Structure formats: C-alpha cells, structure tokens
Amino acid sequence: KAGVTQTPRYLIKTRGQQVTLSCSPISGHRSVSWYQQTPGQGLQFLFEYFSETQRNKGNFPGRFSGRQFSNSRSEMNVSTLELGDSALYLCASSGTAEKLFFGSGTQLSVL
Amino acid sequence: ELKVEQNPLFLSMQEGKNYTIYCNYSTTSDRLYWYRQDPGKSLESLFVLLSNGAVKQEGRLMASLDTKARLSTLHITAAVHDLSATYFCAVDKDHTDKLIFGTGTRLQVFP
Numbered sequence: 386k387a388g389v390t391q392t393p394r395y396l397i398k399t400r401g402q403q404v405t406l407s408c409s410p411i412s413g414h415r416s417v418s419w420y421q422q423t424p425g426q427g428l429q430f431l432f433e434y435f436s437e438t439q440r441n442k443g444n445f446p447g448r449f450s451g452r453q454f455s456n457s458r459s460e461m462n463v464s465t466l467e468l469g470d471s472a473l474y475l476c477a478s479s480g481t482a483e484k485l486f487f488g489s490g491t492q493l494s495v496l
Numbered sequence: 497e498l499k500v501e502q503n504p505l506f507l508s509m510q511e512g513k514n515y516t517i518y519c520n521y522s523t524t525s526d527r528l529y530w531y532r533q534d535p536g537k538s539l540e541s542l543f544v545l546l547s548n549g550a551v552k553q554e555g556r557l558m559a560s561l562d563t564k565a566r567l568s569t570l571h572i573t574a575a576v577h578d579l580s581a582t583y584f585c586a587v588d589k590d591h592t593d594k595l596i597f598g599t600g601t602r603l604q605v606f607p
Binding site: 416418420427428429430433435440441443475477479483484485486487488489490 | 597
C-alpha cells in the first residue's frame, strides 16, 4: 500500500513569489492535514481537510491556503513568499484508526 | 491554548542504559501520539495512546499515558545506537487530526 506522497521534494523560490505544494494521501484516507516544521518554531499545524472541507485551521496568515479535491488529494498554496516561510512542509493523512501517517515532506527554501 | 512540553530537550546516553522522556500537556486530552524523526526525514509513528492508563511497547520503547496528570512518558530500555533520533509527542485535543507537538527530544546514544 503506497504511503503519503508529497511533491515536489525540494523547492527554491524567491521572496514575493507564490508556491503550490501537493499531497496524495494513502488510498482510502479522507483526512489530510498540513504542518510546517522550522528549527525555531518546531512543528506547527496549518490546516486539516476532510471530504473537501476545511475542518481546522492553525494560526497562520491568510497567505497560507489549501484545498482538497474529490479524490482526497490536497494542495497548499503560499502567496507572497517571505524568508520566514522557509521550512519543511509535511502532509499527513488518516483513515479511521486514529493514526496519522506523514509524507516525506517538501523542503521549501525562500531566497 | 493547549501547550505541550517535553523534557529533556536533549539527551545523550550510553548504550545499554535506561531513560525516560516526559511529555506534559496543559489541557484535557485522551489522545496522544509519539513520533520519531531522523535527520532530514519525515515523522515515523511510534505509538498512539487513546485512553487513560494506556501502555504500549515496541522493542526497547514503551509509552504510557496518564490523562489525569496530563503526562505521557516514553521509556527507553537498554538503549542502542539505532535509537538515536528526535522524538516528538503530540496531543490531539479535538480528535480532528489537529496535533499540537512538543518541542522534541533529541536523543543521542553513544557506545
């Protein structure tokens, strides 16, 4: 059974640009959540989607947005990138077993 | 606001020794996760603890949950080098996959 797939693995952008990250959950999982990991702030919750609806949102500015498609795949978008957005972005999916499975992440560098 | 604290933040221990990592959280919750992260890698699920008094063991690691004390422990028995990694606890207060992570404990096991 394939795990959570995130693309791309690495991304380099410049300030002011926007970026879209993709996440394909484990087959059958309907919940997808996103997390940001930085050395300074640690792991922080961004948002969570279930059946195409955002159920929860973390304390991030409106530049961070996401969506989920009918096949449960999810994307997150960051507009007007800032240097502080450099981070590892992790996607996780869950089914009915209360266990979250994380993808390998997208390492975003903003120059 | 839910806060999750881990201690110690850094743990250097000799092979063969035992030690415990502590995870305290500030509000009531009965769902706690332990994850392992190797450098540059994603999060690997170790344990899911879903009720007061829950105890789970896998190899040299054993996790427990005391919801009344708002405390979880991860006990390491007879440490080996392969256990070197960063360990995170996380709390899901609302059962919606919105995990609040602790700061992480960086474990280094030396001969």
